[in-house]
Amino acid sequence: MKKVYNIALIVLLTFSGSIAIQAQNSSNFEISKNLDIFTTVCKELNNNYVDELNYGDLIKTGIDAMLNKLDPYTVYISESQIEDFAFMTTGQYGGIGALIHKQGDYVVVSEPYEGSPAIKAGLIPGDRILKINEKDAKGKSVSDVSAILKGQPGTSIKITIGRDGEKSPIEITVMRENVSIPNVAYAEMLDENTGYIKLTGFTQNSGKEVRDAFMKLKESGTLKGLIVDLRDNGGGLMNEAVSITNLFVKKGELVVSTKGKTPDRNKSYKTFVQPVDLDIPMVVLVNGYSASASEIVAGALQDLDRAVILGERTFGKGLVQNIIPLTYNTQMKVTVAKYYIPSGRCIQAIDYATHDSLGYSRTIPDSLINSFKTKAGRIVYDGGGIVPDISAEEQIASNIAVSLITKYLIFDYANKFRREHESIAEPKEFVITDDIFNDFVAWLHDKDYDYTTRSEKMLSDLKKTAEKEQYYTELKPEFDLLESKMMHNKQADLIKYSDDIKSMLRSEIVSRYYFQKGRIKASLTEDKEVKSAIEILKDEKTYKAILDGTSNLTNTKS
DSSP states (O other): OHHHHHHHHHHHHHHHHHHHHHHHHHHHHHHHHHHHHHHHHHHHHHHHOSSOOOHHHHHHHHHHHHHHTTOTTOEEEOGGGHHHHHHHHHSEEEEOOEEEEEETTEEEEEEEOTTOHHHHHTOOTTOEEEEETTEEOTTOOHHHHHHHHOOOTTOEEEEEEEOTTOSSOEEEEEEOEEEEOOSEEEEEESSSSEEEEEEOOBOTTHHHHHHHHHHHHHTTSOOOEEEEEOTTOOOBOHHHHHHHHHTTSOTTOEEEEEEESSGGGOEEEEOOSOOSOSSSOEEEEEOTTOOTHHHHHHHHHHHTTOSEEEESOOOOOOEEEEEEEOSTTOEEEEEEEEEEOTTSOOOOOEEEEEEOTTSOEEEOOGGGOOEEEOTTOOEEEOSSSOOOSEEOOOOOOOHHHHHHHHTTHHHHHHHHHHHHOSOOOOTTTOOOOHHHHHHHHHHGGGSOOOOOOHHHHHHHHHHHHHHHTTOHHHHHHHHHHHHHHHOOOHHHHHHHTHHHHHHHHHHHHHHHHHHHHHHHHHHHTTOHHHHHHHHHHHOHHHHHHHHHTOOTTSOOOO
């Protein structure tokens, strides 16, 4: 009987292998056939098209369009883009060290990094880049200007800028350097017992940066609780996520595993060294922009019941990418696997393999969402990011605030304020007084910051629908009445939403004197989620109840 079973097994495996080979051959034929068609199309275009063609741009467009059919993370990297992608993994690049944006006809300096070549050369926020190396920069895009500003460390570049308050353009020569952006943007003791670490990326050495920041906080001798802020952190290197988790989890614990098409993509990543602290209570802050490696850290610490997760549901990116080298010094970033955190769940929120009737990729439907258990037996779910243990109320900016930001009026006023005030108080102490706010309102009087409220937009859409369905004429009096009642008053909105506007003004003005660290330090004094995290850390009973699943504060499926 055993012999018959073995023969049957051999036949089955042979048959399965034959099917696999046939499938492989069929796939190879489809690739060869369609590549041949593509080559023929290019050849005939070259022979027959009426105008000269830029084949580099044309074929890159074809490659990008092909990859766009897959997922947003599988992308082609041309030779000119390699430095930008290297920055995403190393956090380093050769350049002047400044953020820039487009404002009107010119690219403008948004914020030079503290200690950067841009700062050393005297560039300040609001400087309009008129020329670069004597070449006119009017109309250039941000990417065009960025590509020119970057370059080999040790080389110089001449920038002609226009600056408010100066009658004539200013010529500034900047010596490019190797600019390094730290992953830990800020770390400090918020009070006598609570430490705070703001992590903004997962490039090389982020694990070491977090470890160093944590050990420095411990030097205070009074550290009893830790807040790790992963809000707005889009992720990065998976191995750095494992290293950071390892700081607070015992050696040998599974942090993340990957599953792909081929066996070599199926891997498990465990903590590999002794942790620095297994006992300190922790709260991890997340929001809808916390993605990828951020979700691995937050998800692993949640699944292992090592930290309380507080904030908003995370983005939901459970896909792993590898860089594949191609010919002619080009590369491709390819999604090769999905990742799974310790409970066994994948937090991927969008199924890029299936599409709705309009051709859009679908979010994972509720019917396909499964429950899992943390190490302590708490119920958690897959299919849509990390659901925090404690949800924070989503902060929605008012329409007037969005308008003031997107039209760079907050930005421009902060530049004006810096020109008129040599110094301000420390970030924690600086406040937007009534005098400052009133000056801002007066400065706005001749500025364009009109906007459409959400209610006005919905009413406009309803009017269009009524017109199409031929109900509008009889409903017109009601529409007119609603419209008149709803008509927004910008001056009134400035007062109604003054707290939000003051907060944005404060952040922008502080950054003119104390850079990014000052901006973060100022924001912490009015951060509701940070205050909630401190309260949880100070309440030992509530903290433990959340982690063992007995607290009535914890979330259910949402």
